[in-house]
Amino acid sequence: MSSMTSAGSFSLVGSSMLDSRTTEGSSSRALVKPEEVKRRGWDWRKGLARDAKGEDVLRILRLGLAKDIARHWIMDEAS
Amino acid sequence: MDLLISLSLVQSVAYPPISALDPNLHSLVFTPESSIIQLDSIDPTAAEMLHTHLTGYATLREYYDLRDEEVNLEPGQKPRLRPIARKNAAATALLAIINSAADSIHGGLYDEDRGSIVQVDGLLALLGEAMVFVDRMSYLD
Numbered sequence: 300m301s302s303m304t305s306a307g308s309f310s311l312v313g314s315s316m317l318d319s320r321t322t323e324g325s326s327s328r329a330l331v332k333p334e335e336v337k338r339r340g341w342d343w344r345k346g347l348a349r350d351a352k353g354e355d356v357l358r359i360l361r362l363g364l365a366k367d368i369a370r371h372w373i374m375d376e377a378s
Numbered sequence: 379m380d381l382l383i384s385l386s387l388v389q390s391v392a393y394p395p396i397s398a399l400d401p402n403l404h405s406l407v408f409t410p411e412s413s414i415i416q417l418d419s420i421d422p423t424a425a426e427m428l429h430t431h432l433t434g435y436a437t438l439r440e441y442y443d444l445r446d447e448e449v450n451l452e453p454g455q456k457p458r459l460r461p462i463a464r465k466n467a468a469a470t471a472l473l474a475i476i477n478s479a480a481d482s483i484h485g486g487l488y489d490e491d492r493g494s495i496v497q498v499d500g501l502l503a504l505l506g507e508a509m510v511f512v513d514r515m516s517y518l519d
Contacts, residue, residue, distance in 0.1 A: 340444075
């Protein structure tokens with residue numbers, strides 16, 4: 300995530316608040332690391348490698364969306 | 379508000395949790411009308427800004443709360459919506475936030491004057507959240 304929003308709005312990425320040593324026990328700097336303590340309905344970070352990058356997220360999304368759209372086309376054809 | 383949105387996104391949870399919401403923030407999130415109407419009589423521009431930012435934050439909380447509704451239930455309580463309807467509602471909320479966050483890079487170029495409810499920095503985290511909704515053979519898993 301870049302800090303493009305320099306024009307008057309707050310960007311967490313460049314700030315010191317994201318420092319893991321000062322926050323109360325929440326997860327580390329790596330934005331794809333899952334949080335052990337919280338219970339979530341589902342966690343998008345599960346199923347990603349530890350060193351997964353933004354490009355990987357986008358690749359998964361693009362592929363998934365392409366498949367979903369293709370599936371709907373096929374189903375529309377069939378009906 | 380940007381800070382609360384960012385913290386919620388980084389932790390992938392509605393932050394702060396409902397139990398930790400102070401009364402002012404609680405009423406701002408869940409019953410914003412009175413505060414905004416009050417502010418509107420003093421400063422309409424500020425009221426409008428507050429309204430749009432609140433909407434984004436409230437929608438993001440709604441997304442996480444819908445996702446976590448089942449795990450956060452007390453024993454004996456039932457969720458308001460059935461699983462599929464809940465997933466659909468969560469997807470709808472998430473999509474609204476994604477569209478808003480992406481508004482400032484509409485067309486591929488960054489335009490910082492297009493004010494949006496959620497800053498574009500959070501877009502990647504939002505897209506990560508969206509991954510669970512794509513490429514599913516059925517919506518039951």
